[in-house]
Amino acid sequence: MADQEKEVSEEKEIQDVHENGNQQSEDEMRIEVQDGQLSFIGRDCDSIPPFLANSFGTITTRLDLSFNRLSNLQGLDDFHNLEELVLDNNELSDEAVVPRLPKLHTLSLNKNKITNLDLLLDKLSQNFPSLTYLSLLGNIACPNQLSCLDKDEEDYQRYRYYVLYRLPKLKFLDSTTVRETERGEAQRKGQFLKVMRPPEAAFQGQEDDSAPIPYSPLPHADEKDGGKGGVLGVSKYVYYGRHSEGNRFIKNQDL
Numbered sequence: 001m002a003d004q005e006k007e008v009s010e011e012k013e014i015q016d017v018h019e020n021g022n023q024q025s026e027d028e029m030r031i032e033v034q035d036g037q038l039s040f041i042g043r044d045c046d047s048i049p050p051f052l053a054n055s056f057g058t059i060t061t062r063l064d065l066s067f068n069r070l071s072n073l074q075g076l077d078d079f080h081n082l083e084e085l086v087l088d089n090n091e092l093s094d095e096a097v098v099p100r101l102p103k104l105h106t107l108s109l110n111k112n113k114i115t116n117l118d119l120l121l122d123k124l125s126q127n128f129p130s131l132t133y134l135s136l137l138g139n140i141a142c143p144n145q146l147s148c149l150d151k152d153e154e155d156y157q158r159y160r161y162y163v164l165y166r167l168p169k170l171k172f173l174d175s176t177t178v179r180e181t182e183r184g185e186a187q188r189k190g191q192f193l194k195v196m197r198p199p200e201a202a203f204q205g206q207e208d209d210s211a212p213i214p215y216s217p218l219p220h221a222d223e224k225d226g227g228k229g230g231v232l233g234v235s236k237y238v239y240y241g242r243h244s245e246g247n248r249f250i251k252n253q254d255l
Helices: 002-030 050-056 117-127 153-166 180-192 220-226 245-249
Strands: 037-039 062-064 084-086 106-108 133-135
Touching: 117 153, 153 180
Parallel strands: 037 062, 062 084, 084 106, 106 133
Antiparallel strands: none
């Protein structure tokens, strides 16, 4: 009985490998690289399939991985000649590791989950020395109305100055060409526009301000052990006006 179960398990493993191999072969058969351009759009993958780099890594200069579920860029460093990279509509966050691609000049990261602008600019300046085109629309790190309804044009312009200060080779940022006057302003004031982020440790141990605060009309001294009590006091002020409600019932002329 045990031998039969083992044979069935082995047959299932062979069948799974065969089916996965066929699926990969079908994907490879549907992919073509034309003039160095490789498109792998809307395949619902959370990482770059290894066969892409194995089969097309050396001949691809433009790679489009839009509309997937990419949360990492593992395997991207095998595209040694990559010049243009489109990663729109994925799930890339601040934790994504960026490989060094010295020939890359165009990067589109629209509609991902990037929040830390400084961290991203550090990665880009170190790993993409030839970068001249960058688009970050739809990320929290890009403060425009596509990502933050409470931001205005001034917020977005400050962001542009700071990005151009950090990446002075850029010729195109988001949806707009970089003007020389804008580049000059970026070099003049960009260093003062860094958004400071408090360390996470600063918030540890603090109470959540969003938590509801219990309200009681009684003084805290009268709420010991959950008990309720009243407060009795005597006011030193007496109202003697003719319209006092109490005056209607006072008969004593000595008052």
